[in-house]
Amino acid sequence: MVGVDSTPVDVDLALVGGGGAASLVLAALVRHGVRGLRIAVVDPVHRRGQDRTWAFWGQPGSDLDDALAASWQQVEVATPAGRRVLDLTPLRYAMLRSGPVYDRAAEAERHLGAIRIRAGVDMLDDDGDRVAIRAGDNPVARARWVLDSRPRPPSRPGRTxxxxxxxxxxxxxxxxxxxxxxxxxxxxxxxxxxxxxxxxxxxxxxxxxxxxxxxxxxxxxxxxxxxxxxxxxxxxxxxxxxxxxxxxxxxxxxxxxxDGPFTARPSPRVVRLGAAGGATRPSTGFTFSAMHRQADQVAAALAAGRPPVPASAYPRRHLWMDAVALRALDAGGVGGPEFFDRLFARNPAERVLRFLDGDTTVAEDLAVMRSARLAPMVAATTGDAVARLRDRLAPSRRRPWAVPPAVADSAVTADPAPTDGRG
Missing domain, CATH: 3.30.70 (Alpha-Beta Plaits)
Incomplete structure (x- = not known):
């Protein structure tokens, strides 16, 4: 354990923030056989126990199976008109509590010989070669790469x-x-x-x-x-x-x-993960599956000697579709219960879940889009296009988004369905 007043340590990789995203990265580094890296975890709190719950879907047989609290092959979607029972095969819906994730991370830290620095980070000073990690005026570490999972608002306010x-x-x-x-x-x-x-x-x-x-x-x-x-x-x-x-x-x-953008790479050697790196699906809030993918991609890259930079969490066309859906909901042209009921009524459950996870083809995306009522979605699409053009012509007119403290400080303790926050 290294404190704020200690001599700054030099490492190859620093994980700033020690929550779910960092914990998944640590476990993935061991799983991918990463060796010989000097690693530090910088966080004022050492996370332990059950402080949050994630729910997500995926194929059985992943590295998380033995850590799950429960999983279900069948789920219900209910509206005032009735109940719909969905068979998720070949997927399953799963619940993961934080305790096993933190336990795995602690074991991975020991296995990797990682240094834990108990400090809140106020500045990351990236000179293009190394990153100085500062708590107040004190440099606590210098790293070749920083993975930053601290929650933060989008780089500019969204339209919705x-x-x-x-x-x-x-x-x-x-x-x-x-x-x-x-x-x-x-x-x-x-x-x-x-x-x-x-x-x-x-x-x-x-x-x-x-x-x-x-x-x-x-x-x-x-x-x-x-x-x-x-x-x-x-x-x-x-x-x-x-x-x-x-x-x-x-x-x-x-x-x-x-639909505000999250900057996944704010400087050459700083990479953001988790919600800060765009892992939260804008239209649903689901986060965990993308966070798990990011961790696996980072570990695979490091094992191969490549920079630890994951792919974008979701295809650009899905983020555009999310922006349109949010606009339609915000304008009241689409009712939430009706929207999701039609989504599950007109598509196989497995397709809907893969769509919400950013894993569908263009043809499948078109089938999903046809599930919504045409008129309000056309109006939302037109409004989105006009807003994007207006922002390009006069970007300074965009109003700032007042982020509630609970979001700015990240109080996500469960990833609810249908969002990855119960992800």
Whole structure:
């Protein structure tokens, strides 16, 4: 352990921020057999235990399988019109809690001989050859490459700036109450806000233990009392008797949903990962799968002697589609429950999930686009094109985005469905 007042260390690779993104990188370095690198982890907090939950989809058989808290081959999407049961084969929906991820990272640190520096970083001074990492006026390390996963707002405000915000209760029942074979992915029977989309979901770990969560996509946060009231209402909607339940844990989170760009490489030898590096899908908030891909790409590059620069998290056409979808939702031309219901009704579930993960072909993207009602999407597409042209002609007219502290400081404790924040 190195402190702020210690002599700065020279390393090949520094991970600034020690949360989920850095933890996945450390484990991937071991998995890819990276050897001989001097590595430092710089973070004022040493993360341990269950402080967040991620949910994501993918093929069984990954390196994460033995760390999962639960997984489901079937999920439900519910609207006031009825319930839709989706078979995800060959994919599965999975839940990963932070404890095993942090444990793997700690073991990887020992295996790699990494140095942990307990300091908050105030400046990264990149001269093109090495990066000076400073806490206040004190240089704490110098590195050939820096992987920076500290949360930050987009490099410029988006045309649409929403938030995905949520609160979840880990509920323990006094007897069998939940179906561990099926998760509720999105339940739109919740009261819908005047501007935005709300839904609940249920992720059962066993017949007696489940994460029950309330989520909103909207421009502004709620009060704590409002989240609790929404969760109480959703528990009632599910028919769960509070006398049979005990709240064991509470999770809260805020994820930006914006078409504002995130700069993945702010200087020659600084690479941003996680949400700061564009891993959050703007239209859904899902983050984990892209974060996991970034870690694997970074480790593979280092093992091959290449710069640790991952590919873009999502294709550019998907980011454009996200911008249009956000504009349509923000304008009220598309209702959230209707939008997602049509998406799953008119496409195989596996295609929808791969689309949300940025892994579909152009032909599949066109099929997904045809799922939405034409008129409001044409209006949103036209509005997006006009806004982009206006920004090019007069970029200074763009208003700054006031990022809520919870987003600026990164309080993402769960990656909710359908976002990678329960990713």
């Amino acid at each position: 700036n929403w938030l995905q915000h949520f609160r979840g209760w880990w509920l323990e029942a006094d007897g069998p109450l939940f179906d561990p074979g099926r998760a509720v992915l999105m339940d739109f029977r919740t009261p819908q806000p005047a501007r935005g989309v709300s839904f609940g979901y249920v992720l059962p770990v066993s017949s007696r233990y489940a994460l029950v969560e309330y989520t909103e996509f909207s421009p502004a946060l709620l009060t704590g009392a409002a989240y609790d009231a929404a969760l109480t209402g959703y528990r009632r909607l599910l028919g769960l008797d509070p006398a049979r339940l005990t709240v064991r844990e509470v999770e809260n989170g805020v994820i930006p949903m914006t």
